[in-house]
Amino acid sequence: MQSRRWMMVAAMGLASLVALSGCKPKKTTTGLGPDGGLLNGGRTNGITDIDMPGGRPPGGALEMAGQYIPVYFEYDSAQVQSAERSKIEAVGDYLKHNSAGGVIIEGHCDERGSREYNLALGERRAMAVRAYLVSLGADGVRIQTKSFGKEKPVALGHDEESWSKNRRGEFVIFK
């Protein structure tokens, strides 16, 4: 199930920055409405950004997921297994031959354990992949890490077969 799939995603960073000008305060009501929230569609007023040392891919950058095979991890590990290294080396080759943009490494975990701890564990996994890329000579500034913890599983079963697919680092190329 690791066939290479190409998916191009136009970044939507700008859409979430639209200022909310006409938001009237809503009276609190019981029950759920599909749009009963205070904040709609990710639009809010008063968003204030602070500096981002290192920077992130600019809003509107072209992102391509699925071009490279994910790296898989053992249950109790954030170490890159030796058998997985060639997958990272392929991304290193890409970075070497393409000077524009860079790569986002998405770190994921299986469903076991607390959500917040898994968020941190996913970041450790992404950073381990990043460290190996840097050791191959890649410029760290071009490598972003993004942990999803256990929030975005690819396999939805509750057994080791699914868990092993979910403990992964995915590569998203951006230009």
Next chain:
Amino acid sequence: MMTKTGEWRTTFLSGGGLRRGLGPRTWTAGLALLFAALSTASAQTQGMVRVRKPMGQKATLDGAAFTASAGAGAEFRRTLQEDLDRSGWFMPGAPGRSEYALVGTAGASGADVSAQVQFSQVAQQQLLLSKRYGAPSGDVRRMAHRVADDILAAMGRKGMFSARIVMVGTHSGSKELYVCDADGGNLLQITSDHSISVAPHWGPDGHLIAYTSYVRRYPDVYLINLATRGRQVIANYTGLNTGGAFSPDGQSMALILSKDGHQGLYVRAVSGGAPVRIFDAPRAALASPAWSPDGGQIVFVSDQAGTCRPQLYAITRHGGAPRRLTTSGSQNVAPNWGANGLIAYASLMGRFQVCVLDPSTLASKVISPGDGDYEDPSWAPDGRHIVCSRTVNYRSQIYLLDTLGDAPVALTTSPGDWYSPAITAR
């Protein structure tokens, strides 16, 4: 028709005893002290009435003479009754033979509901509370919650029913923030981001919510002001931005950031400024910072003892060497440091169970009954109850746990999963 006395019976209080297997005789001295501390902490607030009940014991309450008209009056009475039952301090008592009595009336007049409430200690012939309340009919439940908290305060207890819970719900198909009352009522959707929301935290005044969101595609920490309905970025550095726990004075926030190439625990002023790193974890995963009630320490999760073996550590807010708090169990996570000085957390024991730890003795005790995964505990302002999630067959709901032994109560019943609750300090 049920008698009025009968209506004051409760369905989930089973005589006020301690949960089986956890009776006083089985406790070690340390654990007994731990929960003696818990019990006195909730009784020491006021000098007006001294409650000398052993922990877990309930006082008899006669509410038979409290009358309510149909509609809003009846809803007021029912809500107040449920709150007082749920407080854990009362059991139904017969007229003339109860320690406490509640008399008065509640009814609607036009678009408003009003109530006259008198609460007294019968044998002492002491009137502890006599007050008139009014509110728009739509706020009848919140009015009843306020009355319940006033009654508890009048007998020297802290209440929890005016508090509000923020949590993550999947009802809409994405992971949004919702707010509800302490009894699960008044459910309101806060975000409509169509994204992933993680780990909401209240500011101490109950107007601010900090949380981690992927609404701009990366895990960043945001601050929502419920009063102004504005949202701002607190941390969106390269890498992981999470945490977002407010200090008890509301001035500072604890964050987990990986902007420096590895994970660290940081503190920054809520009003702005650069985060100050107080703990560095070059080879560890950090999570779930929470403040001590005096604001002097932060408890957090680190797996520096082994990957997938996260444990609790405490550190001063200015840094230094962290002190490990948990030594047994493969995973101890999601700490929440109550105003009573005790740390609630989740420990993996086959399933996750909510435990309570005394950070001075490191004695701990299991609170949840074991019939599911109980996670993400948050101390209620009464210092007795804990709000948490309970997961059974991969479905999660929000539950209220009683550290003194009453049975858990489901607070959410709507479709979808509900988890990561946090309850306000008041």
